Amino acid sequence: MSADEKQKSHQRILKAASRLFRERGIETTSVADVMKAAGLTHGGFYRHFDSKEALVAAAFSHAVDEVVSEVEATPAGPERDAARDLYVARYLSTEHLDGRGEGCPLAAMGAEIVRLGGAAEAEASDAVERMARLLTADDRGTSDKGVATMALLLGTITLARLAKSRELSDTILDAGKRGTALLDQRW
16 A cells, blocks of 8 residues: 555545544444445554544544634634634534534534543643634634633533424524624623
């Protein structure tokens, strides 16, 4: 296998793992499940990762990049503010609610990662700071407002996913939208 082919396989594994871990959970997704979803054999896993824990950390980082890199790449100023507003609107949408495999890795995997510890927990801690900075209007670093906004987003999507009816989920999402608007007005 050439270095280019190995890199492409590695990226397919990360993409499959980040989606499956967010959809099904870390504990219930096996390495064999990930490799099958990536279109590769189980035996090739250890050419890419030392352990499932290493895969979890890398897949989590990959997932964070997927969901925040677009906003981070937007120039500071009004363009960044608009990108940030769009990020929040997408976060509090029914598409995010229903599409957890493509959504926020903190919301989908956070509780499991805390129990895992190690490299995955370190990646999650870095993601908390990264997302809090992203949600801070002045882009100078992690602020109370960025942390408060992130807490509101995570709490809203988690509660909406726990709701037994679409009506209650929609009510929770709407409350989260009003909450973020209040944060913007009062901070």
